[in-house]
Amino acid sequence: MKELHSGSLFWPSTEEHYKKYSALSEDIEVQVAIIGGGMSGSMCAYALQNSGIAAAIMERETIAGGSTSANTGLLQFSNDIMLCELIGQIGRQAAVSFYAACRDAVAQIGKVAGRLEANSHFVPRSSLYYASSEQDLPKLRKEYETLRQHGFDVDFWEADTISQHFPFRRSGALITNGDAEINPFRFVHGLAEAATANGARIFEHTEVVSHEVTTDGKHQLATAGGHVVKAEKVIYAVGYEPEELRGQLIKPVMNRSFAAVTAAQDRNKLLHWHKQMLIWETDRPYLYMRTTMDGRVIIGGLDEPTEHPVDGERARSKRIDKLYDKLTAHFPMLDAPFEYEWSATFGESVDNLPFIGEDPAMPGVYYCLGYGGNGTVYSMMASRILLTLIKGEQHPLVDVVGLKRPTLQA
Numbered sequence: 001m002k003e004l005h006s007g008s009l010f011w012p013s014t015e016e017h018y019k020k021y022s023a024l025s026e027d028i029e030v031q032v033a034i035i036g037g038g039m040s041g042s043m044c045a046y047a048l049q050n051s052g053i054a055a056a057i058m059e060r061e062t063i064a065g066g067s068t069s070a071n072t073g074l075l076q077f078s079n080d081i082m083l084c085e086l087i088g089q090i091g092r093q094a095a096v097s098f099y100a101a102c103r104d105a106v107a108q109i110g111k112v113a114g115r116l117e118a119n120s121h122f123v124p125r126s127s128l129y130y131a132s133s134e135q136d137l138p139k140l141r142k143e144y145e146t147l148r149q150h151g152f153d154v155d156f157w158e159a160d161t162i163s164q165h166f167p168f169r170r171s172g173a174l175i176t177n178g179d180a181e182i183n184p185f186r187f188v189h190g191l192a193e194a195a196t197a198n199g200a201r202i203f204e205h206t207e208v209v210s211h212e213v214t215t216d217g218k219h220q221l222a223t224a225g226g227h228v229v230k231a232e233k234v235i236y237a238v239g240y241e242p243e244e245l246r247g248q249l250i251k252p253v254m255n256r257s258f259a260a261v262t263a264a265q266d267r268n269k270l271l272h273w274h275k276q277m278l279i280w281e282t283d284r285p286y287l288y289m290r291t292t293m294d295g296r297v298i299i300g301g302l303d304e305p306t307e308h309p310v311d312g313e314r315a316r317s318k319r320i321d322k323l324y325d326k327l328t329a330h331f332p333m334l335d336a337p338f339e340y341e342w343s344a345t346f347g348e349s350v351d352n353l354p355f356i357g358e359d360p361a362m363p364g365v366y367y368c369l370g371y372g373g374n375g376t377v378y379s380m381m382a383s384r385i386l387l388t389l390i391k392g393e394q395h396p397l398v399d400v401v402g403l404k405r406p407t408l409q410a
Contacts, residue, residue: 004239005070006309007316007342010261010298011185012069015118018189019196021063024203024227030056032390033221033231035208037063039071039184039376040368041237042191043383046112049200051387056201057192058208058221058229064188067239070344071184071376072259072300074278074290076127077103077152078176080373081352082139084146089351090407094400096150098353101397103152105380106180112380113182118190121183121293125278130162130173132283137172140282144174153177165274168330179278181290184376211365219364233390237368252347252355252371254307257285258319259300259344262327263336267295272333279330287326297334299323309343316343347371350408354378356385357402366390367403 032048034041037059048055057063077099079086086095113122131137144156155175163169196202207224211234214220221229270276273291280288285303292298302319310316320341327334348371349355355369356378366386370378381397388395399405 003309003311003345004066005342005344006311008340009069009342010340011071011073011183013340014183015186015189019193021059021192021202021204023205023225024058024223024229025225027228027230028056028201029230030054030201031231032056032233032235033058033219033229034235034237035221036237036239037192037202037204038066038068038237038239039064039188040239040370040379040382041235042188042195043379044235044237044368044386045195045200045202046191047383047387048390049195049198051391053387053390054199055195056229056231057203058206058223059202059204060207062204063192063202064185067344067346067375068184068188070259070342072288072290072298073182073184073376074280074288075106075109075180075182075377076176076278076374077106077178077377078127078129078174079352080348082143082146083150084139084142086352087146090400097397098400099147099150099152101381102374102377103178105377105384106178108384109182109187109376109380110180112191113187116187116190116194118186118193120187120190122180122187123182123293124178124180125276125290127176127179127278127280128157128162128166128173128274129176130170130279130281132170132281132286134171136282140172140174147174147176166330167272167332175277181278181292182376213362217364233364233366235366235368235386239369252349252369254345254347255303255305256307256309256343256345257300257304258302258310258316258323258342259298260320260323260338260341261292262297262334263339264295265297265334265336269331269333269335270295272331289327289330296336296339297327297331299327301326307345309345316341319343346375351405353405353407354382354401355403356382357398357404358389360404
């Protein structure tokens with residue numbers, strides 16, 4: 001099994017009492033089998049079961065135990081690729097539709113979080129996306145004009161405005177309204193509990209080791225425990241473990257990143273952080289920061305082009321020390337030390353878009369892979385797209401995020 005993260009994770013410490021699920025102990029038959037019990041798999045199970053489609057999750061380890069636990073919980077409609085650049089890549093209509101779907105997905109996550117019994121710590125926020133250098137300022141202004149032209153709720157702050165609201169100064173910043181933050185661990189467990197309460201079945205410690213198609217067109221999944229799952233449809237929601245996929249998949253680019261969480265800060269010092277905005281920058285790899293409901297700061301970045309998390313504490317600490325220096329450079333008054341720090345694998349596609357849709361070579365097999373910096377947002381988008389496809393209907397975004405899209409055919 002691939003190691004997806006190393007270090008001490010913050011989110012599992014925020015919820016000690018959560019439901020655990022037994023391993024599959026018998027052969028079962030279900031309409032839709034979902035492989036993977038992280039953010040994507042749980043959202044799909046929730047959406048399907050709420051629409052009357054029986055779903056079952058097979059999770060090799062534990063619910064929310066993989067990449068979800070290393071997710072930093074920033075929800076933004078802006079993407080790693082700017083709208084103005086995406087227009088040049090896939091055309092204006094498709095790019096604007098994709099960005100609008102991201103914006104709608106953030107709002108939908110908020111609605112779903114509000115229905116769950118568990119408190120997912122969903123809080124609407126705005127984002128400050130600042131120019132890392134003077135050279136990035138024209139591109140950032142262009143992005144502001146493009147977003148505003150197409151009806152997105154955005155503002156642009158000049159250097160003086162930034163320094164009036166924050167203890168640092170940058171040449172300019174795009175303000176996006178309609179973003180949010182969430183506790184991904186609590187959210188996924190809340191989704192899982194709601195889905196099972198509505199009839200979904202979840203099996204932890206259940207590894208799928210083979211996938212065959214029977215003569216009648218059904219899908220037969222064999223587990224390491226010797227049991228069989230028969231399904232009409234299968235969704236692969238395996239996160240950053242692409243080697244687990246069957247059928248056709250365009251290989252993603254795998255990297256690793258670093259994140260850390262401080263102890264609770266003095267609330268008066270956080271007053272210098274205007275409206276607890278989410279913060280990120282135009283530089284690549286980029287730095288990002290957010291606060292938590294209990295007054296902590298989460299900071300991440302320093303991406304490196306290798307997929308294996310840093311195992312050694314000393315090697316990891318060198319990167320984490322850099323994150324602390326960057327935090328105090330932005331907010332000199334913050335002094336609470338880091339209490340949690342980790343390194344984690346993440347994946348990106350070559351065209352900066354997620355993989356969502358039916359496998360071109362295997363009818364009835366679907367992928368729900370939110371690769372990129374907006375994984376949680378992509379997961380919500382995917383759950384709605386796949387629900388539509390499984391119901392036998394068409395979805396306009398399939399041509400943008402599906403596996404047959406032109407940007408993957410080079």
